[in-house]
Amino acid sequence: MSFVSIDENEFFRESTLRICGSLDIEKAMQRCLRFMVRHIPASRLCFHIYDREIGIVETVAMATVDHCEAMSLQTPLSAEARRQVEAQRASRIKRMDRMGDDLVAGPVVRHFAAEDLSGLLLDLALERNFIGTVSVFSAPGRRFNQDHVRLLSLLNMPFAIALANSLRYRELRKLRDMLADDNRYLQEELRQMAGEEVVGAGFGLREVMEMVRQVAPLDSPVLLLGETGVGKEVVANAIHNLSQRRNGPFIRVNCGAIPGTLMDSELFGHEKGAFTGALTRKRGRFERADGGTIFLDEVGELSLEAQVRLLRVLQAREIERVGGSGPVRVDIRIIAATHRNLEQMLAEGRFREDLYFRLRVFPIAIPPLRQRSEDIPALVQHFIRKKAREMKRSSLPAIAPGALNRLVRYSWPGNARELENAVERALIVSRGAPLAFKDIDPAAPAVAGSYGPRAAVDNAAQGLDQVMERHIRRVLAECGGRIEGPAGAARVLRIHPSTLRKRMRKLGIPFGRKADQPHQSLS
Numbered sequence: 001m002s003f004v005s006i007d008e009n010e011f012f013r014e015s016t017l018r019i020c021g022s023l024d025i026e027k028a029m030q031r032c033l034r035f036m037v038r039h040i041p042a043s044r045l046c047f048h049i050y051d052r053e054i055g056i057v058e059t060v061a062m063a064t065v066d067h068c069e070a071m072s073l074q075t076p077l078s079a080e081a082r083r084q085v086e087a088q089r090a091s092r093i094k095r096m097d098r099m100g101d102d103l104v105a106g107p108v109v110r111h112f113a114a115e116d117l118s119g120l121l122l123d124l125a126l127e128r129n130f131i132g133t134v135s136v137f138s139a140p141g142r143r144f145n146q147d148h149v150r151l152l153s154l155l156n157m158p159f160a161i162a163l164a165n166s167l168r169y170r171e172l173r174k175l176r177d178m179l180a181d182d183n184r185y186l187q188e189e190l191r192q193m194a195g196e197e198v199v200g201a202g203f204g205l206r207e208v209m210e211m212v213r214q215v216a217p218l219d220s221p222v223l224l225l226g227e228t229g230v231g232k233e234v235v236a237n238a239i240h241n242l243s244q245r246r247n248g249p250f251i252r253v254n255c256g257a258i259p260g261t262l263m264d265s266e267l268f269g270h271e272k273g274a275f276t277g278a279l280t281r282k283r284g285r286f287e288r289a290d291g292g293t294i295f296l297d298e299v300g301e302l303s304l305e306a307q308v309r310l311l312r313v314l315q316a317r318e319i320e321r322v323g324g325s326g327p328v329r330v331d332i333r334i335i336a337a338t339h340r341n342l343e344q345m346l347a348e349g350r351f352r353e354d355l356y357f358r359l360r361v362f363p364i365a366i367p368p369l370r371q372r373s374e375d376i377p378a379l380v381q382h383f384i385r386k387k388a389r390e391m392k393r394s395s396l397p398a399i400a401p402g403a404l405n406r407l408v409r410y411s412w413p414g415n416a417r418e419l420e421n422a423v424e425r426a427l428i429v430s431r432g433a434p435l436a437f438k439d440i441d442p443a444a445p446a447v448a449g450s451y452g453p454r455a456a457v458d459n460a461a462q463g464l465d466q467v468m469e470r471h472i473r474r475v476l477a478e479c480g481g482r483i484e485g486p487a488g489a490a491r492v493l494r495i496h497p498s499t500l501r502k503r504m505r506k507l508g509i510p511f512g513r514k515a516d517q518p519h520q521s522l523s
C-alpha cells in the first residue's frame, strides 16, 4: 500500500479536526484513524489511562478502521513498569519496533495479540498532569520510522485537550447515571416509608379510591380535603403511584411549616449570591418535582403573597428562581391538601378565589376515621406491623381481649395518625405482652383521650386553632352537641354561648342542624 505524503500543517489540521469531532473517545479516534491510514501504516488506536492507586493500566477506548468501542480492559503492571509510568510527567512519544518487548506496552497489547507489531506510544500531559496514553499499532509487517514519529508528535497537544475533555464528559455521564440510580433507589425507599398501601381501600375508603383511580392517569390538579391525620398524604401518594409520573419524584411541601421569609427560596430556589447566605445555586421544590408530582400539604396556611406566586406557577407552568434571570419551565402535577374550610377562608378574604378554583378541579373528601370504623382493625394490624418493623421487634404482639372493641368505639379526633401513635405507645408499654390500649377509653371525657406528653408535642406542632378546634369538638361530643344550658359545651368551656358559636363558625365547626349531618357527627 502506498501512502500519500502530506504537509505537516495539513496533517495537524485534519487530525485535530477529527479528534475533536466527538465527545465519545472511541468515535473521535476512529475518525482520526481513518484519516491517518492514508499517510502512515497504522491499523489501530487505543487510549489508556493509568490508575496510580492500584497500578493498573485501563484501556478505555479502541478503534480500528471498521470498528470502535468503549471498553474497560484492565492490565496490572509490574513494579518496574509502574515506576516508569509514574515518573512520566511530560508529553513525549516513543517508538517500538516490537511492542511485545516493551515493559509497559507489552502486557497491554497482549490482549490484542499485537506483540509483533511496531507501535508508537503518545504520552499525553496537560499542565504537568499525566492524562493517559494513546497507542498507535502498525499495520502487520510494517514498522514505524522517524517520519511517523515526527508526524504523530505534532498531535500531542490536540490529543491531550480532546481526550481530557472526553474523559471529563465520561466522568460526568457516570456521575449523572449514579445520581439517577440513587434517585430511583431513594424514591423507592420513600415510597416504602410512606407506606404505599392504602388500608381501607376496599372498605371505608372505597369511594375515595374510586375517585383516585379516575383522576390518577390525568394531569389535573387534585384537592384533598379532610381532617388532620386522616390520610391525605397517603392518598396523594396513591394518586402519584397510579399515575404516569410514578417513576418521577413525589415532593411534599408542608406549606404551614415554611417561614414566610424562606418560602420563595424553598419553593422556587435561588441563584448563587441571590441574597446573603445563598452560597450555592439551589433548586426549589417545584424544580425538584419536575417530571413528577408536588404535594402541597396544608395549602390553607399559605400567606396571600405566596398564594399569588403559586397561582402564577399553576397558570404559566414556569417558576423564577430568586435572583434568577429568566423563567424555568416545570412539568409537574399538583396535589393540594387542607384540613381547613377553604370556602369559609374565601369568604373571609384569607384565600384567593382564583387559586381556589384552580386547585379545586377535582376535590376528594376523605372521611374521618370515626365514620369508617370498619377500617380500624385493619389499620391497627397495619400500624402494629409498621411500628414493630421500625422498632426492630422480631415478633408481632397479639391484641388483648376487648381492646379492639374499645378502639372501634373511640372517636379518634386525631384520626389515623392518633391511632398510629396509640399503637406505638401500646407497643412500648406492652413489652411483648398483648396490646391492651389502656389509655384509649371511649367512655372517658373526650379531652382525656390522647393527652399526655406525646399529644402535647403533637398539639404544639398543630397550632392553636387546631388544638382549639379539637378541644371544642371533644367537649361538644361529650355534651351531645348541646351548646347552651347547664350541660352545654359553653358551660364546660366556661365561655358565653354566643362566643362559642362565633368561635365555632371561625373554626369551621358546624352547629345547629348542620351538626347533625353524618360527616360532622362526633359520637
Ligand SMILES: Nc1ncnc2c1ncn2[C@@H]1O[C@H](COP(=O)(O)OP(=O)(O)OP(=O)(O)O)[C@@H](O)[C@H]1O
Pocket: 194, 195, 197, 198, 199, 200, 205, 226, 227, 228, 229, 230, 231, 232, 233, 234, 235, 297, 298, 339, 382, 416, 417, 420
Ligand atoms: N388508609 C391508610 N392506610 C395506611 N396508613 C394510613 C392510612 N391513613 C393514614 N395512614 C397513616 O397515618 C399517618 C397520618 O396520615 P397522613 O400523614 O397521610 O395524614 P394527613 O391527612 O396528611 O395529615 P395532616 O393533615 O396532618 O398532614 C401516616 O403515618 C400514614 O401513613
